[in-house]
Amino acid sequence: MNDFTQQIQDIASRLLDNGQVDVFIAWHKGQQDFQVQPYFARSADEAQNIIFNDYSIHNLSNSLLKFRDSKEKIGIVVKGCDSRGIIRLLEDNQIQRERLYIVGICCPGMKDPLQAMRDELGFNHKPESTELAAKCNDCIQPNPVIYDELLGTEQSPRVQDRFARVKEIEAMSADERYQFFEETISRCIRCYACREVCVACDCRTCIFDEMRPQWVGRENNTTDNLMYHIVKASHMAGRCIECGECERVCPVNIPLMLLNQKVIKDVNELFGPYEAGMQYVEGQKPPFSMYEESDPDDFL
Amino acid sequence: MVAAAQHPNIELITYAEVQKVAGYIGNFTVTVKKKAKYVDWDLCTGCGTCIEKCPSKKIKDEFELGMGSRTAIHKLFPQAVPGKPYIDAEHCTKLTKGKCGVCEKICPTDAIRFDDQDEYVDIDVGAIVMATGYDLFDWTEAYGEYGYGKYPDVIDSLQFERLSSSGGPTGGAIRRPSDGKEPKCVAFIKCVGSRDDTKGKSYCSRACCMYTAKHAYQVKTKIEDSEAYVFYMDVRTAGKNYEEFYQRSLDAGAKYIRGRVSKIYQRGDKLVLKTEDTLLGMPMEVEVDLVVLATAMVPAEGAKELAKTIGFSTDKDGFYQEAHPKLQPVETFAAGVYLAGTCQGPKDIPDTVAQASASAAKVLGLLTRDEYATDPMTSEVDPGKCSGCGFCVPICPYKAISLVDIEERGAEGPFTRQVAQVNASLCQGCGACLPACRTSALDLKGFTDEQLVAEVDALCL
Amino acid sequence: MKILNKSKLEEVLNRLGENADVYVPMSKGLQSGFYPWKSLEGGKDELMLDALNVYQPPKSVVFPQTERMYSLYQEGKGLKIEETYENDEPRVIFGARACDIKGIICMDEVFLTGGYEESFYKARRESTTIVANACYEPGPSCFCAAMGVDPLNPEGADVIIRDTGDAYIWEALTEKGEALSSTIKDLLEEKELSVPEAKPFIQQVDYDGVAEKLKGMFEHPIWDRTSEACLNCGICTYICPSCYCFDIQVKMYGHEGYRFRCWDSCMYEEYTREAGGGNPRPTGRERFRNRFLHKLEFFTERYGHPLCTGCGRCIVVCPAGINITSIISEAKEADLDA
Amino acid sequence: MHDDHKCNCEQPLVPGIVEVIDIKEETPDIKSFYVKNIDGQGVPFNVLPGQCAMISTPVGEGMFSCTWQEEQEWLQFAIKRVGLMTDDLHRIEVGQQLGIRGPYGNHFPIEESKGKDMLFIAGGIGLAPLRSFIKYCFKHREDYGKIQIIYGSRSYADLCFKDELFDLWPKEKDTEVFVTIDRPEEGWDGEVNFVPTYLEKLNPDPANKMAVTCGPPVMIKFVIQALEKMGYSDEQIITTLEMRMKCGIGKCGRCNIGSQYICLDGPVYNMVQLRQLPPEW
Amino acid sequence: MSVENNNEWNPKIIVIACNWCTYAAADLAGLNHYEYPADIRIIRVPCSGRMDPLFMLRAFNRGADGVLLSGCHPGDCHYGTGNYYNRRRQMMMKRLMQFVGLEPERYQTSWISGAEGSKFAETMHKLVEDVTALGPNRKLRDER
Numbered sequence A: 001m002n003d004f005t006q007q008i009q010d011i012a013s014r015l016l017d018n019g020q021v022d023v024f025i026a027w028h029k030g031q032q033d034f035q036v037q038p039y040f041a042r043s044a045d046e047a048q049n050i051i052f053n054d055y056s057i058h059n060l061s062n063s064l065l066k067f068r069d070s071k072e073k074i075g076i077v078v079k080g081c082d083s084r085g086i087i088r089l090l091e092d093n094q095i096q097r098e099r100l101y102i103v104g105i106c107c108p109g110m111k112d113p114l115q116a117m118r119d120e121l122g123f124n125h126k127p128e129s130t131e132l133a134a135k136c137n138d139c140i141q142p143n144p145v146i147y148d149e150l151l152g153t154e155q156s157p158r159v160q161d162r163f164a165r166v167k168e169i170e171a172m173s174a175d176e177r178y179q180f181f182e183e184t185i186s187r188c189i190r191c192y193a194c195r196e197v198c199v200a201c202d203c204r205t206c207i208f209d210e211m212r213p214q215w216v217g218r219e220n221n222t223t224d225n226l227m228y229h230i231v232k233a234s235h236m237a238g239r240c241i242e243c244g245e246c247e248r249v250c251p252v253n254i255p256l257m258l259l260n261q262k263v264i265k266d267v268n269e270l271f272g273p274y275e276a277g278m279q280y281v282e283g284q285k286p287p288f289s290m291y292e293e294s295d296p297d298d299f300l
Numbered sequence B: 001m002v003a004a005a006q007h008p009n010i011e012l013i014t015y016a017e018v019q020k021v022a023g024y025i026g027n028f029t030v031t032v033k034k035k036a037k038y039v040d041w042d043l044c045t046g047c048g049t050c051i052e053k054c055p056s057k058k059i060k061d062e063f064e065l066g067m068g069s070r071t072a073i074h075k076l077f078p079q080a081v082p083g084k085p086y087i088d089a090e091h092c093t094k095l096t097k098g099k100c101g102v103c104e105k106i107c108p109t110d111a112i113r114f115d116d117q118d119e120y121v122d123i124d125v126g127a128i129v130m131a132t133g134y135d136l137f138d139w140t141e142a143y144g145e146y147g148y149g150k151y152p153d154v155i156d157s158l159q160f161e162r163l164s165s166s167g168g169p170t171g172g173a174i175r176r177p178s179d180g181k182e183p184k185c186v187a188f189i190k191c192v193g194s195r196d197d198t199k200g201k202s203y204c205s206r207a208c209c210m211y212t213a214k215h216a217y218q219v220k221t222k223i224e225d226s227e228a229y230v231f232y233m234d235v236r237t238a239g240k241n242y243e244e245f246y247q248r249s250l251d252a253g254a255k256y257i258r259g260r261v262s263k264i265y266q267r268g269d270k271l272v273l274k275t276e277d278t279l280l281g282m283p284m285e286v287e288v289d290l291v292v293l294a295t296a297m298v299p300a301e302g303a304k305e306l307a308k309t310i311g312f313s314t315d316k317d318g319f320y321q322e323a324h325p326k327l328q329p330v331e332t333f334a335a336g337v338y339l340a341g342t343c344q345g346p347k348d349i350p351d352t353v354a355q356a357s358a359s360a361a362k363v364l365g366l367l368t369r370d371e372y373a374t375d376p377m378t379s380e381v382d383p384g385k386c387s388g389c390g391f392c393v394p395i396c397p398y399k400a401i402s403l404v405d406i407e408e409r410g411a412e413g414p415f416t417r418q419v420a421q422v423n424a425s426l427c428q429g430c431g432a433c434l435p436a437c438r439t440s441a442l443d444l445k446g447f448t449d450e451q452l453v454a455e456v457d458a459l460c461l
Numbered sequence C: 001m002k003i004l005n006k007s008k009l010e011e012v013l014n015r016l017g018e019n020a021d022v023y024v025p026m027s028k029g030l031q032s033g034f035y036p037w038k039s040l041e042g043g044k045d046e047l048m049l050d051a052l053n054v055y056q057p058p059k060s061v062v063f064p065q066t067e068r069m070y071s072l073y074q075e076g077k078g079l080k081i082e083e084t085y086e087n088d089e090p091r092v093i094f095g096a097r098a099c100d101i102k103g104i105i106c107m108d109e110v111f112l113t114g115g116y117e118e119s120f121y122k123a124r125r126e127s128t129t130i131v132a133n134a135c136y137e138p139g140p141s142c143f144c145a146a147m148g149v150d151p152l153n154p155e156g157a158d159v160i161i162r163d164t165g166d167a168y169i170w171e172a173l174t175e176k177g178e179a180l181s182s183t184i185k186d187l188l189e190e191k192e193l194s195v196p197e198a199k200p201f202i203q204q205v206d207y208d209g210v211a212e213k214l215k216g217m218f219e220h221p222i223w224d225r226t227s228e229a230c231l232n233c234g235i236c237t238y239i240c241p242s243c244y245c246f247d248i249q250v251k252m253y254g255h256e257g258y259r260f261r262c263w264d265s266c267m268y269e270e271y272t273r274e275a276g277g278g279n280p281r282p283t284g285r286e287r288f289r290n291r292f293l294h295k296l297e298f299f300t301e302r303y304g305h306p307l308c309t310g311c312g313r314c315i316v317v318c319p320a321g322i323n324i325t326s327i328i329s330e331a332k333e334a335d336l337d338a
Numbered sequence D: 001m002h003d004d005h006k007c008n009c010e011q012p013l014v015p016g017i018v019e020v021i022d023i024k025e026e027t028p029d030i031k032s033f034y035v036k037n038i039d040g041q042g043v044p045f046n047v048l049p050g051q052c053a054m055i056s057t058p059v060g061e062g063m064f065s066c067t068w069q070e071e072q073e074w075l076q077f078a079i080k081r082v083g084l085m086t087d088d089l090h091r092i093e094v095g096q097q098l099g100i101r102g103p104y105g106n107h108f109p110i111e112e113s114k115g116k117d118m119l120f121i122a123g124g125i126g127l128a129p130l131r132s133f134i135k136y137c138f139k140h141r142e143d144y145g146k147i148q149i150i151y152g153s154r155s156y157a158d159l160c161f162k163d164e165l166f167d168l169w170p171k172e173k174d175t176e177v178f179v180t181i182d183r184p185e186e187g188w189d190g191e192v193n194f195v196p197t198y199l200e201k202l203n204p205d206p207a208n209k210m211a212v213t214c215g216p217p218v219m220i221k222f223v224i225q226a227l228e229k230m231g232y233s234d235e236q237i238i239t240t241l242e243m244r245m246k247c248g249i250g251k252c253g254r255c256n257i258g259s260q261y262i263c264l265d266g267p268v269y270n271m272v273q274l275r276q277l278p279p280e281w
Numbered sequence E: 001m002s003v004e005n006n007n008e009w010n011p012k013i014i015v016i017a018c019n020w021c022t023y024a025a026a027d028l029a030g031l032n033h034y035e036y037p038a039d040i041r042i043i044r045v046p047c048s049g050r051m052d053p054l055f056m057l058r059a060f061n062r063g064a065d066g067v068l069l070s071g072c073h074p075g076d077c078h079y080g081t082g083n084y085y086n087r088r089r090q091m092m093m094k095r096l097m098q099f100v101g102l103e104p105e106r107y108q109t110s111w112i113s114g115a116e117g118s119k120f121a122e123t124m125h126k127l128v129e130d131v132t133a134l135g136p137n138r139k140l141r142d143e144r
């Protein structure tokens, strides 16, 4: 890990020094060791603040959205899942490949700083103390799929059956399923952090902020919450790159990935095989911008 | 065609293919590939010396449907406009092997150009009329009972047209392909591939009844002591003077038998047809010299792809879809694109001409106006909301949506970004693009989100 | 000295629950917050009085995330408001820490002073009795003292309980507190126990003079850098015991409906978006700046103390690792001429 | 502030109901609404020039300056159609009942301006709040000196209160009205200019004067610059601000500029006060 | 489940119909006197392509007991391809809705051409039967 820190610092200094990039997006340390923060280095000096450790979990590709209207050239560090986010942005026409210098890291799996916060700072009764962050246990793509420079050695996917949770729910009866979601999703405080952190949520104005019509009510109750989550999941259909950030940041532990993975599984079964953000082909559009005459259907 | 070619306002481009159509009503750009002809038509006088002298003579003549041969330098068909030859590169020994070049040497005007290249031209037009016509249904793939094409004397009616044409391979004498003998007994089978849900098409090809009547009449009048059998399901003669023509054919002695031929097989040099006369309810067997199949009309090869390129739809059989079967029979859903002839559906020449004239009139009506009023029910993009993801772009069947650059004022000064834009003159208001847009940056006038949600709300009260 | 033996705790809560909704710190799965004592499911949920704090502050007891205000009924050209929904059912917040109660005090100031007493808040607030749990062992992210909060003697408490191990010292401070105590008189014992010793703060925060200094820092470059990592997700505002921004919305079903208010966040773009599209806080930077200036400067100017109570929650939840104490210290150290 | 001019109801967020007694189309997108208590008797509250009220339809609530109050008769609001709720308002007819709560905010310095010459500078719908002050001055004509009104909008059609601008006000004692439109148009032989430029051209003398301005934010910005150039002091420049408001009573947190709540402490400010605020308006 | 459980209850069913086929079929059904239940409330849209899943969600949210989306048979879209895109979206949405616990019978899709007046009537009968059997819907329904 220290190794990566040094290497990233060197690359960042080099790129910033020779003007190849104007800003380099990586991480730096916050107050606590586990309080790692996204960091935007703008000079070789600042590049020395960069670190990469167990807690560099944030999918930085999302922060490219802050730069979509500028012309700055950007260096960015991505892990496997994060790199799929870059493809998401390219496919969604939100950033230009020429503006990016991508440093890929073959990801050994990360720990969750938020989990650590809760555990260490006394907000959890019993510390969870997990080895890897939940999302990293389900990782199908630890190695970057797009990069200009690659660090580390190839890792193998860590996932057993990433749809295990989905299948569990599928096995329930309709009423049990509804009850399950009613219980979990009524917790949602509708902070929309899951939206803000999501690289696939790259719209300029979000439909949930839309007033004409107001698609989804703003009340914090089961139905409005459910509407929010169903619409969000459907907007992720064929687009979610499974970085797991949404579920990770949720302050009330809504199992957002359950819905995302359900859709991923279905899109795969129905129109697949298809995994979003695995490779970039110019002009490529996600599954709901196309069709096959032979698509399955169960229409009456 | 000659008249068209000579019209001062008509430019006829032959031996060419449409590659791409961009733009919209009033402003189309059509990219045309003019195929290399290896003959400079400006110099060529069409004297035909080269055609006579060309040593590669044994090439199957496509126009004669395999019943004649031609040279490598040749005219596509006798009445081709302009009446000038081109070199079929695939068969020319000079072009394939570098030898020969006879034509070049003998051409009195030095019109031969072995270094000719395909040429691409962009043509700006305001409207497009589709008249790509038809092909015949490939019966050899479907009708095993008629021998899948293994009997040379089972031909389709277009081949018969060539046989009976004075400009055809036999100079107008009806001869059977296998041995060149004059057939004394000819059977015509109608509705091969038409009105046949199981093997062919469900529709009626409309022209067959009349041309078969014509063909039977030709047999009866051109060949002495001949017999013409017509096997039919119905005789449809809806058209001015059609019934009268059919009667003439009957009067000339054509034998109409209602029944579907269930099998054809060879016996000696004859063909035997097994069938049933359904009017009498009697099975029968007929021995003939030649069988002519009135095969179904199907859309011309490549017609569907062409429709896709231009951006309008085809019906379930691949014919071009008119905008409305009764009220807009010559328009397509793509504004500025019109239809004429069998590309829209089977029809005969009078109907083709009528439709073509209607299209021409529509085009004139369009092009003489300075402004064009579109249907108000079109899609619109709110550029403020659009993120420029372009997901909606491929969904529009009319290619009405494109990404354009816009200038915006940001916190750090102006910047450009891409947003979708709907060309209102192309949009037909289907609204298919809307659900593709997550931010609902698109809305459809007349069926806006707000209106539909209000409707849902009201109906759920 | 009145003593509540921990063995009697459940009984006390049950008793209190007979006349009021009692909200206690509780964990539910991975969640923790102030939930109704009645909702505790044995085996699954757990009372968390002895934890440092819970994830969700008790703010929503007095200021729920969504609260119906009044009904609307439209008939022809007529418009009627038939019902308003002020809720004054008695409730008890049991075991809140000083920082969280301070949050409620901040809200009292906002909702009940400044010329208007907001009736919906008032109804809930006046019917609420607060039992504070004095805090002797600050956690690593706590800095309430620096923000003017006394963790040992929580301001605003009706009753204070002090954890001595097996028992709580029970101290009623107000009339409301006395009334509450009287309902459980029989469960309290009279006994002298020594007050536990307070541990020092781990986190050192110096807010002295920061409010003043920030006055000149509206356009200071620190906002460019500090705001960069922020996602403007607003978790920090929703989880904060003192953030009180709200929005007023309506739901109509044909001719009937109701207007309600719900939490909102200054971190959101559409919070300040004006009709016609203009926005005085167009980017994340301005919104980030507003949140921290509101907490640390504007509120202090208006009400004499900051809107941050030092609970440390926003530090724990922020997915971008933003830390308000770092912002305080950066502001403190900032070069005003930069 | 007089208590009569402050909302002092028990439930400040719950509106009272009023009835629309008249609607007048001012411009293609601005209508005046005259409202009165539903029993036909008087008004729900009295307002001072510059104060606002929250008007609601079932669709939403919006803050509007009261453009004039006829004592105990009716309240008038001039409302521009810009969005959801104002669209809804523009659809209603006379007799419709609306929700209203208020009055909110401070008012124009009617006392401090006494004995002074008045300069009103407005653009577009910005005339709506100023009009209450203008009409107040006319009503108490002897208290104020010379009155000058400079008003501009995009086009002739977009000018609000035309009958007053061209007919009534110029006839008032010692009053001048200057009207301008942004772009030339057929049938308009008056001034064509943006308001700030026109103001500079007219160059009204700052001596013993109060300048009150309202309009789109950019206009306000340039008007203030122009006034400063002409020698107006900060005390002499008064404006009224619009920030998005939701509650109107200083609770919801939305309309703050620094520690000020526009709905409580504003919307009327003079430049001395504004300069103490962060530049977020 | 606190829903109106009296005998008066009739299901509220929203049918979103393509103008060119199902809507025409409804007309035809009327013309040919095929009776279909009165509980059906039809919303006409220009093409199945216009059928945003959000309308379905909205309908359930506002108290619909069943929703049917119906368009032209594959290949028959008046605009060429609208129904193909819609088919993909609906296939995904239906599964998602079932996943969160909605009974599949409540959210159905069909192809009904303009000529299929009788199919329209049959489908509506079946739909009403299915939904009636399930009783009033409370899932996703707004708590008013």
Ligand SMILES: Cc1cc2nc3c(=O)[nH]c(=O)nc-3n(C[C@H](O)[C@H](O)[C@H](O)COP(=O)(O)OP(=O)(O)OC[C@H]3O[C@@H](n4cnc5c(N)ncnc54)[C@H](O)[C@@H]3O)c2cc1C
Pocket (backbone or CB within 6 Å): B016, B017, B018, B131, B132, B133, B134, B135, B157, B158, B161, B207, B210, B211, B214, B300, B301, B302, B306, B340, B341, B342, B343, B347, B348, B349, B350, B352
């Ligand atoms: C055997 C037979 C006999 C018939 N006899 C009669 C009769 O006696 N009387 C009668 O009224 N009707 C008759 N018909 C019907 C008649 O042939 C049609 O009605 C008529 O030809 C239709 O004309 P059209 O212009 O639509 O198509 P076509 O005649 O097929 O012309 C289409 C033209 O478009 C060209 N084309 C196709 N694709 C492209 C492309 N991509 N780019 C450029 N060019 C393209 C083709 O090369 C062709 O030149 C007969 C049909 C058959 C099969």
Ligand SMILES: Cc1cc2nc3c(=O)[nH]c(=O)nc-3n(C[C@H](O)[C@H](O)[C@H](O)COP(=O)(O)OP(=O)(O)OC[C@H]3O[C@@H](n4cnc5c(N)ncnc54)[C@H](O)[C@@H]3O)c2cc1C
Pocket (backbone or CB within 6 Å): A211, C270, C271, C272, C273, C274, C275, C276, C277, D052, D060, D061, D062, D063, D064, D065, D066, D077, D078, D079, D080, D081, D082, D083, D084, D085, D086, D087, D125, D128, D129, D241, D242, D243, D244, D245, D246, D267
């Ligand atoms: C003090 C004050 C006085 C005003 N006086 C007048 C007046 O006299 N005449 C007049 O025509 N207009 C006036 N306005 C503006 C008026 O309040 C808004 O135009 C109106 O509220 C827009 O409502 P809407 O529902 O049509 O827009 P919506 O479509 O609902 O709103 C669109 C956007 O506008 C924002 N918005 C909603 N309400 C307000 C609001 N009250 N202020 C600013 N933004 C808002 C929303 O956040 C939303 O983002 C005044 C505003 C203020 C603050």
Ligand code: SF4
Pocket (backbone or CB within 6 Å): A187, A188, A189, A190, A191, A192, A193, A194, A195, A246, A249, A250, A251, A252, A253, A254, A256
């Ligand atoms: S799911 Fe979690 S992160 Fe998303 S809005 Fe709800 S509470 Fe916030």
Ligand code: SF4
Pocket (backbone or CB within 6 Å): A194, A197, A198, A199, A200, A201, A236, A239, A240, A241, A242, A243, A244, A245, A246, A247, A260
């Ligand atoms: S939905 Fe969640 S997992 Fe999918 S891309 Fe967004 S943040 Fe990542």
Ligand code: SF4
Pocket (backbone or CB within 6 Å): B381, B385, B386, B387, B388, B389, B390, B391, B392, B393, B419, B420, B436, B437, B438, B439, B440, B441, B442
């Ligand atoms: S789908 Fe929506 S956001 Fe994307 S380009 Fe089209 S209109 Fe714009």
Ligand code: SF4
Pocket (backbone or CB within 6 Å): B378, B379, B395, B396, B397, B398, B399, B400, B401, B422, B426, B427, B428, B429, B430, B431, B432, B433, B434, B444
């Ligand atoms: S509504 Fe959309 S998809 Fe349909 S024609 Fe118009 S732009 Fe194209």
Ligand code: SF4
Pocket (backbone or CB within 6 Å): C229, C230, C231, C232, C233, C234, C235, C236, C237, C267, C317, C318, C319, C320, C321, C322
């Ligand atoms: S500070 Fe943190 S929690 Fe708050 S909005 Fe920013 S990213 Fe979200």
Ligand code: SF4
Pocket (backbone or CB within 6 Å): C236, C239, C240, C241, C242, C243, C295, C307, C308, C309, C310, C311, C312, C313, C314, C315, C324
């Ligand atoms: S700002 Fe943060 S530390 Fe301060 S009270 Fe709010 S949540 Fe607690």
